Amino acid sequence: MTPTGVVTVTGAGGIRGRIDTTTWPMDGSQPEVSVQLDDGRQMLVPLASLHRQEDGSYALQLDPAELEAPQGTGGRGSGGPLVIPVIAEALEIDKRRTETGHGRIRKVVHEREEVVDVPLLREEVSIERVPIQRFVDGAVPVRYEGDTMIISLFEEVPVVEKRLLLKEELRITRRRVEAHKPVRATLRREEATVERTEVERSATDQTR
16 A cells, blocks of 8 residues: 555656655645655656656656666665656647537428319210101111211101111210319428537547
8 A cells, every 4th residue: 555645656668666745745846856766766857747647646758768867966865876867848749539519410391282283084975966867778887977976766667668767867976075173282392401519528628
């Protein structure tokens, strides 16, 4: 268990050590703090090179080569030679994808009425009676004159000799009549609208 007031430090190359915050506070009052490494060495590192982690420990943002400073330099501590690294800060830019909003597509159905003039066909028959009153020698078959069908009607009449009298003809004409009947029909049309919903970003996301 880590003693109270002591924080753990880890770094690249397997570096591990501790900082006694009672002697070296991490509140920014001192630009440098002393790190006691597990291998017995003691280093004086800039406070800006230490970054606090979520578990309360600190990550040392220095390469192992930067820690190989000449030994024998003066400094505080009694655990061994004090190493003072000379570092330069570099700007590291990183980008990540964040969600800025949601898109919702809504489909709207519009209705409208239209009047459609639909042509309708029907057949009509007209019958015309044409008197003939003429004797014939025999029955006359049905015949056509264009679109008119002619049917002969006969009647026997007493005469000195019995003969067929063409009494009349039925003239049946078929013709097509076109009529317009308005019909109401409902037509549908779809329309899509897009609504955008902004997502509230946290303070951490806004500073990145």
